[in-house]
Amino acid sequence: MQYTSKEVYEFVSKQSKDPIVEWKKCRLSWQEFPIYQSDLESYDKISPVFEVSESYAKEFFERNSDLKDNFEYKDGKLKAKIPTPTLCPEERERRRYAFRNENNLYKRKCDFSWKSIISMYSPDKEYKVFDQEFRRWDSRNPLDYWFSYTWNFKSDFSLLLKKTPVIGKFIIDGVNSSYTNHILRPKDSYLCFNSVGIEDCMYMREWDRTKYCFNCDYVIRCEHCADCVQCYDCFNTFNCLHCYNCSFCNDCEKCTDCHYCLDCYNIENKSYCINNVQYTKQEYEKMILSYKKNHKDTKIVLWCSQKWCENSYWNDLTNCKNCSFFYESFDCSDSKYFNRQIQLENCMDLQWYYEQLTIEWISTTNSYHWWFMFYWDNNKESWYYSNCYNCSNIFGCIWLKNKEYCILNKEYSKEEYNKLVPQIIAEMMRNYERGEFFDPKLSYYGYNETIAMDYYPLTKEDALNMWYKWSDYEAPAPKVEKIVLWANLPKVWCKVIQEKKPEFLQKIVNYAIICEVSKKPFRITKQEIDFYVKHNLPIPTKHPDIRHQERLKRKDPTTMHLIHCDECGEEMLSVHLPWKWKKILCEKCFYKEK
Secondary structure: OOOOOHHHHHHHHHHHOOOEEEEEEOOOOOOEEEEEHHHHHHHHHHOOEEEOOHHHHHHHHHHOHHHHHHEEEEOOEEEEOOOOOOOOHHHHHHHHHOOOOOOOOEEEEOOOOOOEEEEOOOOOOOOOEEOHHHHHOOOOOHHHHOOOOOOOHHHHHHHHHHHOOEEOOOEEOOEOOOOEEEEEOOEOOEEEEEEEEEEOOEEEEEEEEEEOOEEEEEEEOOEOOEOOEEEEOOEOOEOOEOOEOOEOOEOOEOOEOOEEEEOOEOOEOOEEEEOOEEOOHHHHHHHOOOOOOOOOOOOEEEOOOEEOOEOOEEEEEEOOEEEEEEEEEEOOEEEEEEEOOEOEEEEEEEEOOOEEEEEEEEEEEOEEEEEEEEEEEOOEEEEOOEEEEOOEEEEOOEOOEOOEEEEOOEEOOHHHHHHHHHHHHHHHHHOOOOOOOOOHHHOOOOHHHOOHHHHOOOOHHHHHHOOOOOOOOOOOOOOOOEEEEHHHOOOOOHHHHHHHOHHHHHHHOOEEEEOOOOOOEEEOOHHHHHHHHHOOOOOOOOOHHHHHHHHHHHOOOOOOEEEEOOOOOOEEEEOOOHHHOOEEEOHHHHHHHO
């Protein structure tokens, strides 16, 4: 586990002219982390306010004199100041990730219809799980599950989580894509997760507007690609990493506007290149038939990847301004501590999509001014809720739609709401519950079922010691006619198999292949076979989960290090470590050497 070093925090402070006003120690990792001046300004800007009378404000301060520094009354509004965090950025991210299961799907019974469904909740979970269609048309009012506040918010919210039904998985406007999750507008896709606008794809994570792609992670506007990671606007590319607008390329890395290239690294506007050497079209077509891959162990690398960014610090950023400690994001401004984001403004500590004035959340879209939530859409002025839509001024609610002034799924008048919520916040502060994301024990999932396991892996013992849950449920093996070991698969590519032994490809869809790494069985589909034949690819010998783990290892690291440019000696940040590369250069020296 790598944490951001003190020297990196200080470098960002110096470069961004954002002074550090306090150093704190994380209560889990004991790592030091800073509170910047801009952090305090953001917390103040995001802090909730409630319209109350002057007489009530006076009564409130008398009742909560021990917390008077945490509240402020001005111009008829009572502000509940958000405190600074007690966890370092990495542990805050880990905790949010522990609330999101994307790719673990199970068969279980719908608690509404008792029909078999595909769900992200394993059958041993104690929650009520409804099929998505049944939950959508459930005539029962979510307000029927209400609780009255008992002066212990964590306990009340935990009971509400168990009482209120949840949907088995999140698929919006999907067509023939039952085995997907956290996905918008999928069509004819299988085992794809956390994606938008995909078609005819399989085994994908984190991608947008992509068609006919297999075994890829974080690809955007790509078509006919396989085994690619962090690629954008690519066509017919295979086993490529961090490439932009490339086509008919194989085994390339950090290439831009390249076509018909093989085993190339860090080139731009090139065609018919092999291992960065230029050839004619005829020479290229002849050489690729017998070429053996060069591992390129003497790369010269740029400090990090940024395009059209201003005063921003971290990696894989496009068109960002005044942002730091984040990666894989587009069109963001004045935000910190996040990743994989689009169009953020004045936000901190978050994951996934289109927000303003928010703090500590995971998985939401199109929301404004809210705090500490997971799974929601189009909400504003709300706190500590889950799976709510088009709501405003709600606190501790679940599965509400088009509601306002609700606490624990119970409706109040505006005046009652504005009086009760500050008092709940005060009690949460006394119980050390307020000002941070939900307690890990409130997650629907075991730590090993969530994306936290991808980015911050833990053993069962360590996870439990850190107060996370753990799932011991084992899904039954798939029922198939026959099992075949990976070593017994044909050693040639699928186009050759189709020409010489087409009946084998017809039968393999009824077999389970034993993974060469995990020894778990997995299936091959007809759609998959057709793709491998068309693009002359081999039959996979590894389980989809193993393939995903291998793709994760290919991505750039997320921890920055303070190093010096190997040419000019300028101090700079980089996700790359010096002993792994021939040279790490600042942007000026990098393009000069090219």
